[in-house]
Amino acid sequence: xWQKELRINPDSDEGEADxxxxxxxxxxxxxxxxxxxxxxxxxxxWSTQEASINGVLTGYGDCHPAxxxxxxxxxxxxxxxxxxxxxxxxxxxxxxVTKYILExxxxxxxxxxxxxxxxxxARDFIGSDKVDKIYCTGLQDFEFEYQYDCxxxxxxxxxxxxxxxxxxxxxxxxxxxxxxxxxICKENVHDDSFYVDKEDNSVIRSDKLFQEIFEExxxxxxxxxxxxxxxxxxxxxxxxxxxxxKFGK
Ligand SMILES: C[S@@+](CC[C@H](N)C(=O)[O-])C[C@H]1O[C@@H](n2cnc3c(N)ncnc32)[C@H](O)[C@@H]1O
Numbered sequence: 001x002w003q004k005e006l007r008i009n010p011d012s013d014e015g016e017a018d019x020x021x022x023x024x025x026x027x028x029x030x031x032x033x034x035x036x037x038x039x040x041x042x043x044x045x046w047s048t049q050e051a052s053i054n055g056v057l058t059g060y061g062d063c064h065p066a067x068x069x070x071x072x073x074x075x076x077x078x079x080x081x082x083x084x085x086x087x088x089x090x091x092x093x094x095x096x097v098t099k100y101i102l103e104x105x106x107x108x109x110x111x112x113x114x115x116x117x118x119x120x121x122a123r124d125f126i127g128s129d130k131v132d133k134i135y136c137t138g139l140q141d142f143e144f145e146y147q148y149d150c151x152x153x154x155x156x157x158x159x160x161x162x163x164x165x166x167x168x169x170x171x172x173x174x175x176x177x178x179x180x181x182x183x184i185c186k187e188n189v190h191d192d193s194f195y196v197d198k199e200d201n202s203v204i205r206s207d208k209l210f211q212e213i214f215e216e217x218x219x220x221x222x223x224x225x226x227x228x229x230x231x232x233x234x235x236x237x238x239x240x241x242x243x244x245x246k247f248g249k
Contacts, residue, residue: 035161038161039114039138039201041200041201042114042201042202043114043115043138045199045200046093046117046118046200047115047117049118051093051094051117051118051120051121052094053094053096055094056094056096056118060230060231060234063229063230063231063234064096066227066228067230068100068101070225070227070229070239071097071100071101071186071239072101074184074223074225074239074241075150075182075184078180078182078241082150082180082181083149083177083180083181084105084106084149085107085108085149085177086106086107086108086109086110086132086146086147086148086149086177087102087105087108087109087110087149087150087151087152088109088110088111088112088146088148088150088151088152089110089111089112090112090113090139090142090151090153090154090156091112091113091153091154091155091159092111092118092119092122093113093115093118093119093122094121094122094125095111095121095122095125095126096125097152097154098122098126098131099125099128102150102152103126103128103130105150106149106150108130108132109131109132110131110133110134111131111133111134112135112137112139112142113136114136114137114138116136119134133145133146138159139156139157139159139160139168140160140161140164142168143171144171144174147175147176148175148176148177148181149176149177149180149181149182150181150184151172151175151181151182151183152186153185153186154184155186155187155188156187157185157187157205157210158202158203158204159200159202159203162213166213166216169183169214169217169218169219170217172244173217173218173219173246176243178247179243179247180243181244182222182241182242182243183219183242183244184239184240184241184242185210185214185239185240185242186227186237186238186239187205187210187237187240188204188237189205189207189235189236189237189238190204190205190235190236191206192206193206194206204235207236207238210240211240214240214242218244218246219242219243219244219245220243220245221240221241222241222242222243223239223240224238224239224241225239226238226239
């Protein structure tokens with residue numbers, strides 16, 4: 001059951017997870033709801049947020065320049081090898097990452113997000129005819145149509161269960177165009193165990209767990225960086241540039 005993957009400790013108000021907790025499936029469903037409810041609450045939360053840079057950064061809009069600079073520098077390092085045909089912005093919101101990072105580098109960009117209120121602003125906000133498909137769906141349900149040179153996933157894996165992350169990674173392995181294509185994941189991390197935020201149904205995982213999942217699904221980390229320049233009271237943000245290592249095997 002997906003709830004067991006989250007290992008939510010029912011006795012903790014802080015949302016701390018307990019890896020030793022064992023519960024009956026039915027008891028867990030009664031307490032935290034079923035899988036559909038888990039994903040539904042995320043959309044309910046995001047549909048009430050302002051459709052702006054400040055809104056998608058939950059009030060930390062001031063962090064946008066540092067975030068964009070680090071992301072651009074990271075992609076600059078792969079400029080000589082990465083293809084330029086198509087990129088996918090996952091959990092795109094209003095398209096902040098597309099506008100400031102992907103738009104100048106790729107010929108076509110597709111956006112994916114389950115929150116229709118945010119996506120409704122995306123084309124105007126980005127202001128580029130390079131934006132092609134806009135998919136209104138959760139990452140857990142997404143079925144790929146195209147091959148991509150870059151798949152960008154920022155502050156989104158936190159919304160998926162471990163199992164759904166693995167399923168998504170397997171799909172990415174089939175839809176990254178070639179051995180130079182990149183999957184970029186940018187996520188908050190926690191030193192150990194889990195932190196579950198029940199306001200928007202998200203999970204902060206450890207760096208160790210992310211690395212285990214990526215490696216077990218056949219991805220190697222070609223660059224790993226910590227986002228500099230964010231306030232100390234925020235979680236550490238880990239940036240993983242990943243390549244699928246089994247191309248042609
Ligand atoms: C913190 S915002 C980040 C937006 C964008 N990645 C950025 O960096 O500007 C989180 C985004 O994840 C989206 N989201 C929430 N649950 C999701 C899910 N299950 N699958 C895909 N995206 C999801 C929200 O609608 C929201 O746009």
